[in-house]
Amino acid sequence: MNFSMCVWMIDTFGNTEQRQKWIPKLATMETFASYCLTEPNSGSDASSISTSAKKQGDHYILNGSKAFISGAGDSDVYVVMCRTSGAGPKGISCIVVEKGSPGLNFGKKESKMGWNSQPTRAVIFEDCKVPVENLIGSEGSGFSIAMMGLNGGRINIASCSLGAAHASIDAALSYLKVRKQFGKPLSKFQHNQFTLARMATDLVACRLIVRNAAIAIDENHPDVVTLCSMAKLFATDKSFEIVNNSLQMHGGYGYLKDTPIQQYLRDVRVHQILEGTNEIMQLVIARNILKD
Numbered sequence: 001m002n003f004s005m006c007v008w009m010i011d012t013f014g015n016t017e018q019r020q021k022w023i024p025k026l027a028t029m030e031t032f033a034s035y036c037l038t039e040p041n042s043g044s045d046a047s048s049i050s051t052s053a054k055k056q057g058d059h060y061i062l063n064g065s066k067a068f069i070s071g072a073g074d075s076d077v078y079v080v081m082c083r084t085s086g087a088g089p090k091g092i093s094c095i096v097v098e099k100g101s102p103g104l105n106f107g108k109k110e111s112k113m114g115w116n117s118q119p120t121r122a123v124i125f126e127d128c129k130v131p132v133e134n135l136i137g138s139e140g141s142g143f144s145i146a147m148m149g150l151n152g153g154r155i156n157i158a159s160c161s162l163g164a165a166h167a168s169i170d171a172a173l174s175y176l177k178v179r180k181q182f183g184k185p186l187s188k189f190q191h192n193q194f195t196l197a198r199m200a201t202d203l204v205a206c207r208l209i210v211r212n213a214a215i216a217i218d219e220n221h222p223d224v225v226t227l228c229s230m231a232k233l234f235a236t237d238k239s240f241e242i243v244n245n246s247l248q249m250h251g252g253y254g255y256l257k258d259t260p261i262q263q264y265l266r267d268v269r270v271h272q273i274l275e276g277t278n279e280i281m282q283l284v285i286a287r288n289i290l291k292d
């Protein structure tokens with residue numbers, strides 16, 4: 001998700017030289033990119049970031065740090081939101097920092113509850129020297145670029161949750177048909193049948209709301225931000241419920257690491273936090289439906 005957001009941002013807002021430099025290898029996944037917005041003291045309040053970029057001649061000098069960055073240390077390109085002028089969103093710019101840049105360092109690999117197939121580290125800038133031609137768009141446009149990138153990111157996260165939910169339903173179906181209690185398969189118990197019915201219905205509803213938001217992005221719909229927020233909120237919440245219900249149906253076996261359900265549960269839990277917490281999604285949605 002992180003990777004595709006970065007590629008889209010460079011391709012959409014970068015100039016011809018920037019696209020020619022980075023997109024070919026990123027598009028073929030010969031190289032990877034990380035989206036760098038969150039900071040130790042700036043999470044949901046993204047416009048309060050403090051990582052600075054001061055222009056000195058033909059370079060920017062970056063100082064500060066980013067937290068919870070997916071792929072950090074392994075990625076080749078870092079799309080960094082940093083402050084080039086005053087406070088607030090209009091002081092934020094978007095600068096690409098390449099791995100190996102002087103002053104670019106990384107924290108320890110985080111030990112996470114889930115999502116263990118990719119590394120997560122802090123990205124640290126200590127007088128990090130970056131050419132001015134790595135500025136994406138214009139100075140002061142970074143916050144809007146970052147927010148537009150998050151529309152696609154939210155669809156990506158929602159889609160990942162859909163995959164886990166679908167796999168969890170398949171696992172539950174297989175288990176309920178073979179596991180017997182009180183002389184009959186668990187699939188014959190009405191409670192399990194009703195739960196499966198709700199799980200399947202929620203999965204279809206999630207797919208539809210995610211696809212609707214994806215169409216809104218393609219068509220540049222005026223309510224694209226709200227529709228993507230709705231999709232992310234609904235799909236990640238409902239998918240987590242589906243996975244959790246599947247684990248419950250498996251009983252004690254679902255809690256064992258021999259079964260995949262426990263991994264699905266650990267992996268999808270963070271989807272309610274990533275790319276804007278679901279509490280922030282509700283604020284975005286409410287703000288839109290209450291506006292004049």
